[in-house]
Amino acid sequence: MKRSKTMELGVGLFVLAGILGLVFLGLSVSGVGNNLSSDSFSLKADFANVGGLKKGSRVTMSGVQIGRVTSVDLDKEWFDARVTMQLNGDLEGQLSEDTTAAILTSGLLGEQYVGLTVGGAPETLKDGDTIHDTQKALVLEELIQQFVSNMVNN
Structure with missing residues (x-):
């Protein structure tokens, strides 16, 4: 027992x-x-199309995660998608003003995330600044539609 x-x-x-x-x-x-530590700062970026990007998506630089997307909203003035990102605080003042932001996809049909590439300008981005050089998301449906329309026209 x-x-x-x-x-x-x-x-x-x-x-x-x-x-x-x-x-x-x-x-x-x-x-x-x-979650990011309390030592963080935010940047914004406007995209023509964010695809499936959502709150909580990762933000990377050179393949290393440096932050998270905190919100994806519609800019009612220009009707673009405004993405707000929270980045590691040790990068504040390190990213040049001509940094580019692109929405990338992990794999063919994987999750979408923001990839940052640093430029060479001497001025740097501070908390609350906006990244102006952006590349919209590559949407698979749009690619298929372009391929089919090109096949029909040829």
Whole structure:
């Protein structure tokens, strides 16, 4: 009798550890527990088309994550998509004024994210500044439509 209770306790602890591991893995993959430190700053960028970019998408530079998208809104004056990004604070004053922002896709049909490329201007971006040189998202449906229309016209 004593042995079965010990075995049941061991199995219960093993199952509990497995559930906790799955919860930790889920939070790590979703990025919920991956908040930026309080030492951060924000930049904005206007895009003609953001595709599937959404709040929480990553912001990268040279393949390294340096921030997250905090909001995607419609600019009611120019009817462009305004993307607000929260970046690591140690980059404030390091990104040149002619930095470019592009919406990229991870893989063929993967998640979309913002990729930043630094320029060479001596002036730098500060908290709240706007990146003016942007490249819109590459939307697969638009590419297919162009391909089909070119095939029909030829």
